[in-house]
Amino acid sequence: MSSDTPRPGEIALPFDPGKQPPDAGLVFIGRIRTPWTDRHACPRNGRDSQDICRIEIDPPYAQGLQSIETCSHLFVLYWMHEARRDLIVQSPAFDSRSHGCFALRTPIRPNPVSLSVVDLLEVAGTTLRVRGLDCLDGTPLIDIKPYFARSDAIADATVGWHGQRTHPGRRSTAI
Amino acid sequence: MSSDTPRPGEIALPFDPGKQPPDAGLVFIGRIRTPWTDRHACPRNGRDSQDICRIEIDPPYAQGLQSIETCSHLFVLYWMHEARRDLIVQSPAFDSRSHGCFALRTPIRPNPVSLSVVDLLEVAGTTLRVRGLDCLDGTPLIDIKPYFARSDAIADATVGWHGQRTHPGRRSTAI
Numbered sequence: 001m002s003s004d005t006p007r008p009g010e011i012a013l014p015f016d017p018g019k020q021p022p023d024a025g026l027v028f029i030g031r032i033r034t035p036w037t038d039r040h041a042c043p044r045n046g047r048d049s050q051d052i053c054r055i056e057i058d059p060p061y062a063q064g065l066q067s068i069e070t071c072s073h074l075f076v077l078y079w080m081h082e083a084r085r086d087l088i089v090q091s092p093a094f095d096s097r098s099h100g101c102f103a104l105r106t107p108i109r110p111n112p113v114s115l116s117v118v119d120l121l122e123v124a125g126t127t128l129r130v131r132g133l134d135c136l137d138g139t140p141l142i143d144i145k146p147y148f149a150r151s152d153a154i155a156d157a158t159v160g161w162h163g164q165r166t167h168p169g170r171r172s173t174a175i
Numbered sequence: 176m177s178s179d180t181p182r183p184g185e186i187a188l189p190f191d192p193g194k195q196p197p198d199a200g201l202v203f204i205g206r207i208r209t210p211w212t213d214r215h216a217c218p219r220n221g222r223d224s225q226d227i228c229r230i231e232i233d234p235p236y237a238q239g240l241q242s243i244e245t246c247s248h249l250f251v252l253y254w255m256h257e258a259r260r261d262l263i264v265q266s267p268a269f270d271s272r273s274h275g276c277f278a279l280r281t282p283i284r285p286n287p288v289s290l291s292v293v294d295l296l297e298v299a300g301t302t303l304r305v306r307g308l309d310c311l312d313g314t315p316l317i318d319i320k321p322y323f324a325r326s327d328a329i330a331d332a333t334v335g336w337h338g339q340r341t342h343p344g345r346r347s348t349a350i
Contacts, residue, residue, distance in 0.1 A: 018200075045326055061285060064264070072333045072335075079199050102319040111201050113317065149332040154248050154324060
């Protein structure tokens with residue numbers, strides 16, 4: 001995908017962060033199983049989807065799940081392995097203006113780590129059944145964390161540019 | 176720190192994820208400046224601290240900040256470069272029971288990526304002034320994302336084990 005030409009208003013870095021010598025290394029600790037095998041089929045926002053997905057933890061990390069069954073919601077961090085990493089300013093389809101990648105939830109960013117809040121429905125061995133994901137089937141898992149309402153829930157948070165977007169109904173993979 | 180002997184109730188993996196061949200590579204995109212140079216001085220939870228911290232983005236990534244000034248709150252992802260990675264079950268000081276690392280917000284986990292929600296106070300060039308961080312001065316920055324209340328704020332989320340912890344007032348670096 002890195003050979004794609006940026007759209008008008010978009011800016012690519014003069015280098016590909018994915019081809020730089022890494023500053024730190026991630027290990028994949030499992031995989032995410034979803035109904036979506038094509039990125040255009042993925043929900044624009046996992047919170048809008050009722051589909052149930054599975055998080056499969058690799059056996060060596062199974063003990064790390066202890067007590068997770070007591071959590072109602074989790075943060076899930078995953079690696080967007082198909083995303084390019086060099087598009088620093090992007091033009092989502094639902095807005096006529098461009099925005100920096102750090103003001104967007106697009107998977108396209110220097111470190112393509114995505115973050116979702118999920119409802120935890122069931123823990124069965126090393127498999128978690130959850131609702132709220134939006135990624136491709138087979139996406140590599142990086143981390144799971146408990147969601148604490150006291151520190152993580154900010155009901156009055158606002159994203160100014162998003163409230164003023166010009167085509168709010170239009171679909172885009174680059175939220 | 177990896178030579179530390181696990182405490183009673185804690186379990187170390189038979190391998191160190193930090194010494195495995197990495198599955199993916201991160202690039203550091205900046206640094207976090209905080210008042211804390213010793214991990215015992217860091218707040219237990221950044222949301223409880225009124226201290227203002229600075230996020231300094233490296234110049235090549237500056238354009239990625241475009242529109243971020245319209246966000247009231249952000250997710251910040253950072254790399255806990257001093258944390259060991261092999262302690263899969265941990266015993267926080269504030270609880271007599273052990274919990275898996277994925278049920279804890281401890282920096283000690285196979286991929287030591289920490290996540291905080293911060294209030295964005297000011298954007299000045301490539302520096303963000305924020306409130307809500309709890310990490311050491313100099314912590315490497317991985318990513319910044321806008322916080323969307325509609326999908327990210329779950330006011331009624333619960334963490335069962337945390338409500339039943341045995342020493343709720345006791346301080347621990349392993350939240």
